[in-house]
Amino acid sequence: xxxxxxxxxxxxxxxxxxxxxxxxxxxxxxxxxxxxxxxxxxxxxxxxxxxxxxxxxxxxxxxxxxxxxxxxxxxxxxxxxxxxxxx
Numbered sequence: 035x036x037x038x039x040x041x042x043x044x045x046x047x048x049x050x051x052x053x054x055x056x057x058x059x060x061x062x063x064x065x066x067x068x069x070x071x072x073x074x075x076x077x078x079x080x081x082x083x084x085x086x087x088x089x090x091x092x093x094x095x096x097x098x099x100x101x102x103x104x105x106x107x108x109x110x111x112x113x114x115x116x117x118x119x120x121x
Contacts (some may be wrong), residue, residue, distance in 0.1 A: 039067060039080065040052065040067055040069060040078075040080040040086065041055070041077075042067045049078075049086050049087075050086060050095075052071050052074070052078070053072070053073035053074045054071075054072040054073040055069045055070065055071055055072065056070045056071075056072035056103075056104065056105030056106065056107075057070040057104075057105055057106050057107040058088075058107070059107050059108060059109045061109065061111065061113070061115075062092065062111060064081070066080065067079070068109055069107070070104040070106060070107040070119060071104055072103050072105045073103070074091065075091050075093060075094040075095075075100065075101045076088050076089075076091025076101060076103060076104075077089045077091060077107065077117065077119060078099070079103065087113075089117075091104075101119065101121040102121055103121060105120060105121070106119065107119055
């Protein structure tokens with residue numbers, strides 16, 4: 035039996051929706067879930083089943099504040115939660 039812990043509100047781009055999540059990382063201390071929300075071109079952090087924060091992504095592109103189909107994600111918890119994204 036599974037439980038929905040992020041998304042679950044149909045496909046979309048609102049803060050409570052995901053569109054093809056490509057990768058996740060669960061923070062070992064806070065249990066926050068970081069998600070590479072691939073088709074929304076963003077990284078989202080969910081701290082509870084109802085609370086999410088868009089951390090990066092201003093539409094598809096190659097700018098310093100943009101991603102283009104990010105699908106890999108790693109958070110280095112030993113380096114002040116630096117996150118690395120493959121996009």
